Amino acid sequence: MIIALSLAILILPIIFGAWLGLKSIPTSWLAKSNAFSGAFLFAVTVFLWIPELALIEPVSSIPWGLWIVLGYFLQFALDSRSKGLEHGHIHSQDPNPWPAYLGLIIHSVVEGIPLFRLHEGEMISFAISLAVHNVPIAALLTFWLLQCNISRKKVIFALIGLSLAAPFGALASTLLLPSNILGMEGFIGGLVVGIFLHVSSTILFELQKDHKMPNKLWTIVILGLLAGFLLSQGVHSTHIH
Numbered sequence: 001m002i003i004a005l006s007l008a009i010l011i012l013p014i015i016f017g018a019w020l021g022l023k024s025i026p027t028s029w030l031a032k033s034n035a036f037s038g039a040f041l042f043a044v045t046v047f048l049w050i051p052e053l054a055l056i057e058p059v060s061s062i063p064w065g066l067w068i069v070l071g072y073f074l075q076f077a078l079d080s081r082s083k084g085l086e087h088g089h090i091h092s093q094d095p096n097p098w099p100a101y102l103g104l105i106i107h108s109v110v111e112g113i114p115l116f117r118l119h120e121g122e123m124i125s126f127a128i129s130l131a132v133h134n135v136p137i138a139a140l141l142t143f144w145l146l147q148c149n150i151s152r153k154k155v156i157f158a159l160i161g162l163s164l165a166a167p168f169g170a171l172a173s174t175l176l177l178p179s180n181i182l183g184m185e186g187f188i189g190g191l192v193v194g195i196f197l198h199v200s201s202t203i204l205f206e207l208q209k210d211h212k213m214p215n216k217l218w219t220i221v222i223l224g225l226l227a228g229f230l231l232s233q234g235v236h237s238t239h240i241h
Contacts (some may be wrong), residue, residue: 002124003116005124005127006127007127009124009128010112010134010163011163011167013134013135013138017142018139018141021142021143022143022146025140030140033136034206035221035224036224036227037135037203038200038221039222040133041132041200041228042224042225044232048232049196052122052189053186053190053193062186063186064183067186068194069194070190071194071197071198072194072197072198073194074195075194075199076198078103078107079202080103082106085100085101085141086133087203101141101145101158104162108166109165109168109169110191110192112166112168112170113170113173115169115170121235125235128231133199138162145158204221
């Protein structure tokens with residue numbers, strides 16, 4: 001039941017984002033959506049996933065902080081292929097958008113790796129984290145592919161691929177990366193935390209124009225941080241009880 005709910009939380013927001021992407025996406029809407037998702041993802045990473053990672057029994061020879069750095073720079077490398085789709089960039093009339101799409105799919109697969117390894121409350125929270133992040137991505141991807149004169153049929157298949165990427169990562173992780181391998185949980189958790197930190201901080205950084213950010217965006221960022229904090233505290237409280 002929890003797994004089914006988590007998958008629904010992952011997939012339905014992508015469908016909603018795709019519907020939004022069929023419409024014209026004003027720059028202001030995209031900036032506000034990214035402001036909330038970036039702040040939310042940053043808060044959840046700092047208040048929930050890093051503390052959860054700290055509870056994992058460390059392997060003395062390989063600290064999990066090393067995997068955070070690896071995840072951070074893995075996302076840094078993926079950006080060169082995805083062209084920043086995961087944090088709000090579009091490149092209209094690209095003659096071949098599929099390499100960027102492939103980079104986005106790899107990003108989503110890696111993000112989904114920890115899902116089925118988490119406890120029930122954590123699984124739902126992780127799915128919500130990805131869902132909030134994926135709504136503007138799905139909208140942007142849909143809009144961008146149409147701008148690149150890709151047929152609606154191919155766009156639909158592309159969105160189906162995006163919706164299945166994180167669940168595929170979760171399933172592949174459980175089949176190919178056994179939890180009983182020493183240090184595996186720290187490796188997986190650190191990798192995803194590094195990716196989350198890179199994506200969220202890049203989104204927040206790019207909201208500033210000439211080192212300034214409008215008051216409306218500041219308000220949205222604060223709301224995103226608050227929402228991420230409250231979600232994190234909800235998970236921590238279930239651990240206590």
